[in-house]
Amino acid sequence: MEEVLFALWHALFAVLSWQNILAMVFATFCGVVIGALPGLSATIGIAVLIPLTFGMDPMVALGMMAGIYNGSMYGGAIPAVLLRIPGTPSAIVTTFDGFPMSQQGKSGAALRIACISSAIGGMVSAVALMTLAPPLSLVTLAFGPTEYFWVAVFGLASVSVLLGRDPVKGMLSATFGLLVGTLGTDLVTGYERYTFGILELTSGLHIVIVLVGLYAMPRVLIMAEDRIREGVSAAALKFSGAKLGYSAVRRFWKPWTRASIIGIIVGILPGAGGNIAAFISYNETKRASKDPDSFGKGNPEGVAAAECANNADNAAAMIPALTLGVPGNSIAALILGGLLVHGLQPGPALFRENADIVYGFMIQMFITSVLVFIFGGLVASRIFAQALRLPQVMLAPLIVGLMIVGVYSVNNSMFDLYVMMIFGLIGYAMEKLDFPLAPAVLGLILGNMAEINLRLALLIARGDMSVLFTRPISQVIIALTVIVLLYPVYTSWKDRRKGVFARPLED
Amino acid sequence: MSLNVKETVTAFVLLAVAVYAWVEAGSFAEEARVFPRMIAGAMAVLSLVMLARSFFAGDEDRATRFFKSFPTFLLCLALIFGYIYSTGLLGYFTASAIFIPAFALLLGLRRPVVVVASTVCFIVVVHLVFVEAFDRPLPVEFFLRQ
Numbered sequence: 001m002e003e004v005l006f007a008l009w010h011a012l013f014a015v016l017s018w019q020n021i022l023a024m025v026f027a028t029f030c031g032v033v034i035g036a037l038p039g040l041s042a043t044i045g046i047a048v049l050i051p052l053t054f055g056m057d058p059m060v061a062l063g064m065m066a067g068i069y070n071g072s073m074y075g076g077a078i079p080a081v082l083l084r085i086p087g088t089p090s091a092i093v094t095t096f097d098g099f100p101m102s103q104q105g106k107s108g109a110a111l112r113i114a115c116i117s118s119a120i121g122g123m124v125s126a127v128a129l130m131t132l133a134p135p136l137s138l139v140t141l142a143f144g145p146t147e148y149f150w151v152a153v154f155g156l157a158s159v160s161v162l163l164g165r166d167p168v169k170g171m172l173s174a175t176f177g178l179l180v181g182t183l184g185t186d187l188v189t190g191y192e193r194y195t196f197g198i199l200e201l202t203s204g205l206h207i208v209i210v211l212v213g214l215y216a217m218p219r220v221l222i223m224a225e226d227r228i229r230e231g232v233s234a235a236a237l238k239f240s241g242a243k244l245g246y247s248a249v250r251r252f253w254k255p256w257t258r259a260s261i262i263g264i265i266v267g268i269l270p271g272a273g274g275n276i277a278a279f280i281s282y283n284e285t286k287r288a289s290k291d292p293d294s295f296g297k298g299n300p301e302g303v304a305a306a307e308c309a310n311n312a313d314n315a316a317a318m319i320p321a322l323t324l325g326v327p328g329n330s331i332a333a334l335i336l337g338g339l340l341v342h343g344l345q346p347g348p349a350l351f352r353e354n355a356d357i358v359y360g361f362m363i364q365m366f367i368t369s370v371l372v373f374i375f376g377g378l379v380a381s382r383i384f385a386q387a388l389r390l391p392q393v394m395l396a397p398l399i400v401g402l403m404i405v406g407v408y409s410v411n412n413s414m415f416d417l418y419v420m421m422i423f424g425l426i427g428y429a430m431e432k433l434d435f436p437l438a439p440a441v442l443g444l445i446l447g448n449m450a451e452i453n454l455r456l457a458l459l460i461a462r463g464d465m466s467v468l469f470t471r472p473i474s475q476v477i478i479a480l481t482v483i484v485l486l487y488p489v490y491t492s493w494k495d496r497r498k499g500v501f502a503r504p505l506e507d
Numbered sequence: 508m509s510l511n512v513k514e515t516v517t518a519f520v521l522l523a524v525a526v527y528a529w530v531e532a533g534s535f536a537e538e539a540r541v542f543p544r545m546i547a548g549a550m551a552v553l554s555l556v557m558l559a560r561s562f563f564a565g566d567e568d569r570a571t572r573f574f575k576s577f578p579t580f581l582l583c584l585a586l587i588f589g590y591i592y593s594t595g596l597l598g599y600f601t602a603s604a605i606f607i608p609a610f611a612l613l614l615g616l617r618r619p620v621v622v623v624a625s626t627v628c629f630i631v632v633v634h635l636v637f638v639e640a641f642d643r644p645l646p647v648e649f650f651l652r653q
Binding site: 051052054055056168169171172175176178179182186188189191193194217220221222224225226227229390391393394396397398400401402404405408409412414417418421424425432433447450451454455458 | 513514517521524525528531532535536538539541542543546547549550553554556557560573574575576579580582583584586587588590591594595599603606607610611614615616617618621622625629633636637641642643644645646
């Protein structure tokens with residue numbers, strides 16, 4: 001514990017440099033705007049942002065990602081409360097009571113509650129990251145190549161099965177990502193795989209090109225097809241009834257505590273996103289309430305429970321990402337991609353060799369949550385809400401412009417832009433056909449880790465495949481993977497008995 | 508038994524990709540082919556599951572169209588391609604100055620002030636952030652090339 005505190009103290013000085021503070025303030029601001037715009041989310045924001053961070057100090061780059069992440073999670077609440085349109089999937093639950101509050105003339109209060117709850121959830125989650133990640137990273141010291149191979153398989157299985165609506169499509173999406181990851185020159189044999197004789201493909205596909213194509217371009221095409229030519233009117237963005245006293249804090253401490261714990265637990269589980277945390281937290285708060293009938297009719301506790309839980313998921317989702325390389329949700333997968341871009345490999349070595357960066361990131365997750373509290377004031381929310389006045393047909397070409405500048409700056413290559421376009425079309429087809437995108441991204445990220453460790457394990461065992469199944473830790477991870485894979489069969493059986501069908505949503 | 512067309516076509520495409528990946532991996536060095544073949548095998552099995560399922564799922568998706576508006580989709584795709592192509596030809600900022608307003612206008616936005624103001628603000632912000640602050644290289648403008 002002493003070591004962790006020392007590392008945090010040491011990293012704090014690096015975090016408090018003016019470049020870092022500026023990056024966090026700028027990114028949190030941008031994050032709130034991105035979250036406030038329906039159709040845009042933290043995933044798109046971070047995907048477009050990663051190329052911008054190439055030349056930066058890794059800590060500044062991670063500070064920006066932390067800001068976008070936390071900022072966008074709160075930003076999603078603005079249209080959810082004012083217009084009943086969730087800015088991000090995690091804000092769906094916020095609409096349940098946020099919009100009715102708005103209709104009762106309490107939009108200002110609803111946003112204030114959302115802001116404070118988001119900030120509290122984010123801060124508690126960051127503390128959980130600081131306290132849980134370092135000891136967990138030490139556990140992974142017992143891992144060998146076989147364990148790492150199975151960890152990658154477990155990560156892929158859980159994200160594929162739990163994140164989408166259809167486990168088969170989720171797993172197909174993961175295999176697609178894994179296959180794309182094999183493209184390029186094999187580092188061990190030097191053999192070119194699936195390059196079609198194209199010189200630019202020999203070094204493989206840069207993760208950023210695939211990410212921007214898969215995440216950003218489908219949004220542009222869908223926005224264009226929707227052809228929404230009008231932004232939201234100024235009258236619809238009117239705020240009222242913002243007073244919140246000390247009594248409010250006393251009223252919300254229970255929902256905040258419950259939501260924070262739920263958000264952290266859900267965040268650590270690979271595959272479960274902030275929307276699931278918000279749903280569970282909302283249901284539990286409603287169940288514990290003395291007046292459950294008031295939920296859905298403008299109960300402020302509903303807003304507090306939802307917003308606190310979806311932000312408590314944020315930093316917690318980075319716990320398995322930083323320690324095992326298995327992200328807790330799709331945004332954590334993107335941040336993991338950002339870490340890899342900066343040459344930072346998750347695992348115990350990251351905590352040992354880049355302590356300042358990894359502990360600095362934890363502090364940045366905390367500070368950006370505090371920034372959400374500062375930015376989320378009523379005046380600021382009023383400003384952020386103005387982003388909603390921009391028509392979507394204007395927003396679409398601006399996103400294309402950002403995609404081009406971001407992808408081009410990866411390798412200064414026009415070829416990459418055409419590759420991005422191809423992946424954009426694939427992403428569009430995947431969205432339309434209900435294939436989740438996150439497993440594909442995770443497949444791309446974890447594919448390399450899985451292949452290297454599989455080869456290493458087989459090399460050590462002189463080709464004996466049984467080595468994959470005989471080590472005790474491997475057996476535990478295999479058992480967990482089997483449980484995850486059988487989970488949909490169990491839920492389908494349970495739902496058939498109950499006649500209910502519940503569907504989680506991808507972040 | 509009715510056929511779910513979208514699912515069936517998708518399953519066939521994925522099966523074809525898996526078969527191609529498996530066959531192509533045969534030409535790799537032995538060590539380099541193990542992992543791609545594992546993936547291709549899993550992909551083939553899963554696409555067969557999807558295919559089998561599509562035969563029994565019924566045609567419930569007939570009402571949901573793949574394209575909301577195919578002409579708009581094509582127009583948007585052509586504009587993105589044009590934007591990318593002209594970025595190499597004319598330079599990033601010139602291409603942006605042409606394609607951002609064209610994009611918005613062709614999609615039906617008839618508010619010139621909003622279009623011009625958004626375009627100018629975007630170009631200025633990208634220049635300040637990407638070029639001035641972070642020194643990211645962008646395709647050079649045609650009139651600045653030597």
